[in-house]
Structure formats: structure tokens, C-alpha cells
Amino acid sequence: MLNEERIILMTQMAAYEENEGKKNVSIGNYFRSDYIAVQMLKSIVYATIAFVAVFAMYIFYDFETFMQDIYRMDLLTFGKNVLIYYGVTIVVYGVICYAVYSYRYAKAKKSLKHYYQNLKKLNSLYGK
Amino acid sequence: MTGLLEFREKIKQLYSRGEVFIIPIIKFLVAFFVLNMVNGSLGYMTRLNNIAIVLIVALLCSFLPNGAIVFFAALFSLLHMYELSMEVALVGLCVFLLVFLLFGRFSAKESLVVVLTPITCHLGIPYVMPVAMGLIGTPASAVSVGCGVVVYYLLMTVVNNATTINAMDDETTEKIRLIIDGLMNNKAMLVLITAFAITVIVVYLIRRMSVEHSWTIAIIAGVMAELVILLVGDLLYDTNISVLGAILGVILTVMVAKVIEFFRFCVDYSRTEKVQFEDDEYYYYVKAIPKMTVATATNTVKRINTQTRTSTASGDGAVRRNVTTERTGYYQDNAQRGRGSYNRRNEHSGNSRSVTINSNMLDGDDDIEYEDIF
Numbered sequence: 284m285l286n287e288e289r290i291i292l293m294t295q296m297a298a299y300e301e302n303e304g305k306k307n308v309s310i311g312n313y314f315r316s317d318y319i320a321v322q323m324l325k326s327i328v329y330a331t332i333a334f335v336a337v338f339a340m341y342i343f344y345d346f347e348t349f350m351q352d353i354y355r356m357d358l359l360t361f362g363k364n365v366l367i368y369y370g371v372t373i374v375v376y377g378v379i380c381y382a383v384y385s386y387r388y389a390k391a392k393k394s395l396k397h398y399y400q401n402l403k404k405l406n407s408l409y410g411k
Numbered sequence: 412m413t414g415l416l417e418f419r420e421k422i423k424q425l426y427s428r429g430e431v432f433i434i435p436i437i438k439f440l441v442a443f444f445v446l447n448m449v450n451g452s453l454g455y456m457t458r459l460n461n462i463a464i465v466l467i468v469a470l471l472c473s474f475l476p477n478g479a480i481v482f483f484a485a486l487f488s489l490l491h492m493y494e495l496s497m498e499v500a501l502v503g504l505c506v507f508l509l510v511f512l513l514f515g516r517f518s519a520k521e522s523l524v525v526v527l528t529p530i531t532c533h534l535g536i537p538y539v540m541p542v543a544m545g546l547i548g549t550p551a552s553a554v555s556v557g558c559g560v561v562v563y564y565l566l567m568t569v570v571n572n573a574t575t576i577n578a579m580d581d582e583t584t585e586k587i588r589l590i591i592d593g594l595m596n597n598k599a600m601l602v603l604i605t606a607f608a609i610t611v612i613v614v615y616l617i618r619r620m621s622v623e624h625s626w627t628i629a630i631i632a633g634v635m636a637e638l639v640i641l642l643v644g645d646l647l648y649d650t651n652i653s654v655l656g657a658i659l660g661v662i663l664t665v666m667v668a669k670v671i672e673f674f675r676f677c678v679d680y681s682r683t684e685k686v687q688f689e690d691d692e693y694y695y696y697v698k699a700i701p702k703m704t705v706a707t708a709t710n711t712v713k714r715i716n717t718q719t720r721t722s723t724a725s726g727d728g729a730v731r732r733n734v735t736t737e738r739t740g741y742y743q744d745n746a747q748r749g750r751g752s753y754n755r756r757n758e759h760s761g762n763s764r765s766v767t768i769n770s771n772m773l774d775g776d777d778d779i780e781y782e783d784i785f
Contacts, residue, residue: 285693293688293690293697294686297684298699329512330512332508336504337509339505340501340587343501344587344588344591345584346584376513
């Protein structure tokens, strides 16, 4: 038999899953640490690509002088400096990402609270 | 006001029923407009200026996610830059990469802002975007608006230096230096980014306050803050901001912001849902249509207690009393209720009755009994 109450509840939940809850449901599938770790890894990859792009621009900006100086400069110190800049970029961007994604995880969990309640209610309706 | 509220309800009704068709049409129009603007301002690659290509890409954008408009706008810009010079395209690619990799992932929903900000700047109304984003977004929208400003100044630097770049033959480093210098030493860009970021935050903070007319206060405070920062920036760095243009822009911004304020509840509406799910017994294909507030003016004019009496006491006066009740735009459904006091207040005004009493009364006629009509 069709149960009207069940159908209304399921429709509401399906609508939530398809629209505003789509992202929240996928976030909710992760543990907090896993979710933040995945996002941090992505952030490191993106920050690395961005750093390479900026570094390339820096080299091309003064390419002739750079090529003239490359034989005279201390390459080890230069490499060290570049690595320090890279490290600072990654750390700063990583901290920002950590704050943003921790907040997003907490927000998604809060939004899913109602959804989980509905899920329990639906379960009890099927149990009758 | 009731007429305007009815109009809003009608638009809301139309939008939620025809969302399936309206959203692709809007996306198509936005994409078409954006790509034409890119072609109009850059336009170095003549093959891309073909209207057929623009139409096909716009059509493609109409059923792809919002990000597609941003992607194609960036692609078109890069191709035009490439036609001008490969080095310029490289710098452009770097800037786009920075914008999308570092900042775009925090506000993927607002990717369209990065495209719309340069367009409003190009149209001479740059003040609209930060106020609008402060009203409908979050403080994080300041990042998207800032990225939009960077993109605008990148394109402007390319356009302004196009002749110089064309005149350079094989001076790769010079071309790159020209664009990077044009972008990095641009004080106007820094002033605009600061002004926009502060405006977004000011508007957001004030409109969230629990005071009456917080939205109006936020709009006015936002544009004033923006104007002051731009003028101070102009004094400090001589950015050549036209005061008259700024004032006109501010007036236009207030108007646009008021329109956004009027339609703000349309952001949070019940839409027609088509969902599929299953349990152990059935497959369900459900189409849920929201109950809509009927806002059309259903005027029912009722005449009660029409009577004509001749007063014998005074001998010359005829008493005519017409009581007319009109009911305009009665909101039948309660589905929209409970969405904030503003909505309830509006509904109250929609549920108004107007009473017209035409009387030609004489003294001493106070004994006439009124029928209780309410």
C-alpha cells in the first residue's frame, strides 16, 4: 500500500539530496579528518601549480639578466630561497584552507542534522 | 505597493513553475552578452568574432553549469590575447590560473561574479557588484569581487598596450614586462579592490543587523563607504576617478540594490521538484509542485446597505449612504508564511480592504443604524 506520509517525507529528502543538500551529503560521508586531509592535499597541489606559474613569470620578467647572472650566482642559495618562498606559500595557503574547510565541514554537519532526523523518522515509519 | 507585491508574487510564481526553461534562457543570454563583450573589447582573433561561434558557445553554456560561462569567457580572452602575442596569453593564463586555483575553489558558486565584475566595470557602473554581493552573498564574496577587478585590469592593460605590443617584434621579455608592470603598478586597481572589499563587508555586516530598514541602511552605508574610499584613493594616488561619474554610478547602484532588496525572497523560493526514489515495494517518480500564493487581484465589490431616505425633519435633504467593500489580492495560501516578519507584513498589506463611504448626510441623522460590515 502507498503511504502518503512516507512519500511526502521521501520526496522532501530526495529534493534536499538533489539541491542544497547535494554537497552536504557528500561531505557528510567523510570523517572530519579525512575530509580536511583530502582538501589539504588538493590545496597543496593547486598552490604548487600557482607557485610554479608565478615563479615562471618572475624568471621571464627579467630573463636576460637572469641568464647573464646564472653563471655568477650561488645556485644553492637561490634554490634555498625559492624553497623557502614555496614553503611559506604552502603553509599560508594551507592554514587558510584548513580554516575554510573546517568551517565548511561543521556547517555541512549542522545542515545534515535535520536530514538525519528525517531518515530516522522514515525508518520508524517503515518499521510500523 | 500592493501592486508591486502582486507583481513580485507573479514573477516568483512564473519562475518556480518555468524554472526548467527560464534558467537556460537566462544562462544563454548572460553567456551571449559576456562573449560579445569579450569580442567587442579584445577582438584580435577575427575568427572568434563570428556571431555563429558565439551563438553555439552560448547555447552550450545554457545547459552546462555556471562555471562554463566563466571557462568560455576566459578561453575567448586567452585566444584573443594569443592572437595579439603569445607572451601576453602566457601572462593572462598565469593570472587566470592564480584566480581560479587559489581563490576560485573557495567560492565556486560565485564564479560568475568574476565575469560580471569586469563587465560592470566596463559599463561604467563598478559600484553595483560589491553592494549586490554584500546584499546576497557573504564576506567571502569580497574575494570573488577582488578577483573580478584583477581580471578587468588585466584585460584593460592588454587593450591599452595592444598597439605597443604589436609594434614589438621579437622582444619576448619586453612584452611580458609591459603587461606585468601595467598590472602590478596599477594603483587604481589596488584602490578599487580595497574599496570593493570594504564595501562588501560593510554592506554584509549592516544588513545582518537586527534593526529596521537594515537593508536600506546597508545599501546607503555601502555606497558611501565605497565613494569615500575611492575619493581618498584618488587624492592619494591620483587615480583619475571622475566625481560626476562616481555620483551617477552610486545613484544607479542604489536603484539596482533596491530592486535586489525587493526581490530578495525570490532567492529562497519553493521550486517544482522532480525526484525519483524507490523502496522495497515501489519506484516513485514524484513531481512536487509548490502551492503558490495567489496574488492576482480578485476584486469582489459588494454593495451593502444602500438606502435612500428622505428626511422629514429638515424637509430638503436626501440621505444616500453607499458602503462598498473591496477585497484586493487576498493571499490564500499560508505556505509562504513564517519566512520572516517582512513577508508577513507584506501579506498583511496585501490583505487590505478599502472602504468607501459616500454620504450626503444632514445634521440630525445620527440615528441611522449601520450594518456591521466587518
